[in-house]
Amino acid sequence: MVxxxxxxxxxxxxxxxxxxxKYKRGDLIIKEGDYGISIYQIIRGRVGLFTESEGTExxxxxxxxxxxxxxxxxxxxxxxxxxxxxRALEDCELEALHPARLSKEYAEMPRMLKYIIDQxxxxxxxxxxxxxxxxxxxxxxxxxxxxxxxxxxxKFYRKEVDFDCVYRPLNTPQRVVLEGRIKDISKGGLRLDIxxxxxSHFSHQLGxxxxxxxxxxxxxxxxxxxELASLVKSRTEEPLSLGMTFVRITEQTNKTLGFFLMP
Amino acid sequence: xxxxxxxVYEYVLSEENYSEAAMxxxxxxxxxxxxxxxxxxxxxxxxxxxxxxxxxxLEEGDVFGEMVFLMxxxxxxxxxxxxxxxxxxxxxxxxxxREWESVSPHLRRVTTLMAKKLxxxxxxxxxxxxx
Numbered sequence: 001m002v003x004x005x006x007x008x009x010x011x012x013x014x015x016x017x018x019x020x021x022k023y024k025r026g027d028l029i030i031k032e033g034d035y036g037i038s039i040y041q042i043i044r045g046r047v048g049l050f051t052e053s054e055g056t057e058x059x060x061x062x063x064x065x066x067x068x069x070x071x072x073x074x075x076x077x078x079x080x081x082x083x084x085x086x087r088a089l090e091d092c093e094l095e096a097l098h099p100a101r102l103s104k105e106y107a108e109m110p111r112m113l114k115y116i117i118d119q120x121x122x123x124x125x126x127x128x129x130x131x132x133x134x135x136x137x138x139x140x141x142x143x144x145x146x147x148x149x150x151x152x153x154x155k156f157y158r159k160e161v162d163f164d165c166v167y168r169p170l171n172t173p174q175r176v177v178l179e180g181r182i183k184d185i186s187k188g189g190l191r192l193d194i195x196x197x198x199x200s201h202f203s204h205q206l207g208x209x210x211x212x213x214x215x216x217x218x219x220x221x222x223x224x225x226x227e228l229a230s231l232v233k234s235r236t237e238e239p240l241s242l243g244m245t246f247v248r249i250t251e252q253t254n255k256t257l258g259f260f261l262m263p
Numbered sequence: 264x265x266x267x268x269x270x271v272y273e274y275v276l277s278e279e280n281y282s283e284a285a286m287x288x289x290x291x292x293x294x295x296x297x298x299x300x301x302x303x304x305x306x307x308x309x310x311x312x313x314x315x316x317x318x319x320x321l322e323e324g325d326v327f328g329e330m331v332f333l334m335x336x337x338x339x340x341x342x343x344x345x346x347x348x349x350x351x352x353x354x355x356x357x358x359x360x361r362e363w364e365s366v367s368p369h370l371r372r373v374t375t376l377m378a379k380k381l382x383x384x385x386x387x388x389x390x391x392x393x394x
Binding site for chain 2: 039060061067068071072074075097102105106109110111112113115116117119120121123124126127128130131134135138
């Protein structure tokens, strides 16, 4: 149950508010790493909790009226820095709680309850760390995808096909010719399914350049130079899906492909 | 030698043995027992649309099943599964409830809101891991 009572209606039984504070949208209420013992109850507005790590800001939670911020330091002992920052997401009104009184009450709390609450606190810290790490990983992945030409190629119209091809790596002195099956093709690239066995003949690394040779269902020859931009292992182990983006394509082949892709 | 303190043992009413992979608490079920790991390890798991996710591993001295108590939840918020053979203690929840009632409503509320943050953080972590 959320208490909606204001300071005026509070009885002496409840913790008296030391002060009412107003924050404008965007204001920082608590800064991660700072030392402070204040605990605030949100009266009005929404507050965002976040951490900053390796230049990435991770949003942990959004809190609203009735909820409390700053209690983590209280439970961890005030000698520890703030574990997260709190910022006003809109104009906010907060009530600072009485830290001395809370501390006294906490000191009088039965030891076993403190034992349980202390574990609870440590689990939140751990969980927030997990969130931060996952968020950073996700941001990195997004940045990588933006640089990846494969993502760009996927934006072209793709025609689903199914025909054999041979391909050979160009950036290696090794002389290997491998077989695969082209599963879809566009003006920018193609998807090539290969057996896992191919991997044992040549390590397919992202960025490797291949020459791909095939006959389109129309009977015309297709010869393109392409870069390996993605490699997806399917759940059933075989086949492997290679995402290839064209790096060199002759005008003639381009034209042939253009006609082939026409609906 | 066990890493469990005497304080914890004061509250242990009975002990239960579980074999590897046995389910001690099932998410969504009813129940208000609070447990402590006395020997071995347990895994905390949560169901998601994309399958079960392990959230955390708890060791000797760690309490679980406390969310029902701290947050007055009606059902279990996560499953707890034995990670290898494990010995757990069942805590005196009546005594804990009595002690909990003796805490000022104010501090109780602060604690409950913290427990809620743990639940929300867990949900968020799972969404990030699975999303």
